[in-house]
Amino acid sequence: MVRDTSTSRNNGWLFMNCLKLLSLAAVVLLSNVALSEEKSVLELAPGYYEGIFKDYLDYKTLVIDVEGNYALVTSKMASGFRLAKALRFSRDDVVCSDSSCIISISRGEDDKRPVQILMRPSVLGWDVVESRTIGAGETVHYSYELQSNNKTPIPAQFFNSYKSLSEPTSPNNDRYAVSGSVYIGYSEGDGSPNLIVVEFQGDNKALVQSFVNDMESTKQAEYNVERMSSPTNGRILTQNNSYSGSHIYLYELLEHKLIEGFDLWIAKDGSALQTRRIKLIRVNPHLKELRR
Known part of the structure; x- marks a missing residue:
């Protein structure tokens, strides 16, 4: 009986190529799954983010300017917004992950007390915890909400x-x-x-x-x-x-x-x-x- 070796070789070649294709498909599938599970990093888009700190009746405005002019402005509502203080910062002071953004602000060379702003996305905008060092190691926390405002502040x-x-x-x-x-x-x-x-x-x-x-x-x-x-x-x-x-x-x-x-x-x-x-x-x- 004569054995057809060419057919065996062809079958072996097809089998090995099928294995390679299956392996490649598995790699692509796993890569797609990994990408789908990877969460995107949050971003503070340019604009105004506004809200009210209810305890002190302060009005908060977070300014994210396309030209890099960033600031957190606190206004006394009782003054009709005429009494205000701005803490300025830069893009380098903002660090975002897939779940929150943290803004670290230095008040200046004469004031070593830092200010940190933790922002987490919520249904209506952003939940904010503002932490300020007010004394020797003493830190106070203020909680409020900010909403995006693309119109006139x-x-x-x-x-x-x-x-x-x-x-x-x-x-x-x-x-x-x-x-x-x-x-x-x-x-x-x-x-x-x-x-x-x-x-x-x-x-x-x-x-x-x-x-x-x-x-x-x-x-x-x-x-x-x-x-x-x-x-x-x-x-x-x-x-x-x-x-x-x-x-x-x-x-x-x-x-x-x-x-x-x-x-x-x-x-x-x-x-x-x-x-x-x-x-x-x-x-x-x-x-x-x-x-x-």
Whole structure:
């Protein structure tokens, strides 16, 4: 019997090439799996990141400029944003991983106390923990949220709406003739806090203005003001003398400088639709000191 060696050689060649192809396919498959499991590094895109530190009623603005001008600006809301302090840093001070970004800021040669900002992405933006060394080895931590704002920064929008607030006692400025008529703060429901301004006017009227990130225009509404007979000198603000809609209940604290309360939205059938907490402070554009 004559053996066909050419067929055996061909079968062996096909078998070895199939093994090579299978090995190559396995390498490609494993590489794709590894790439799919590898998480991308986070990045702080150019723009403004804004939020409110509720404990001190400070407004935080993180500036990421395309030209490399980076800064964390802390503004006192009670000053109408006129009292502010900026901590500047560079791109080299930002280190991002797949889960967080850390910004390490040096205050300068004369101040050795460092500032570190830890940012983690959240559903609404970024959860931030700001750590500051304030004494001999003592570190304090401040937590707040930042949201991206690709429009005009909210402090600039406030200036446009209240340009004359820097001289509230001017005889030519009747709008701010009454001391303490303008309050600034935030309202907060299920999401992040929004900046609001309540301006108490004559004839038992009040103008409430809401500033929202990523919006050029503000929301304004006029309310009727009714005094409550209570030790806290409270006020009830309602819209258009209607039972439905927004009802704002405010209670004055700290010698009329601080106001707390809530905004209750009521449906036409009398059911409560939404409740938002409110905290306000009287605007004093002549504040001289920004702590921290």
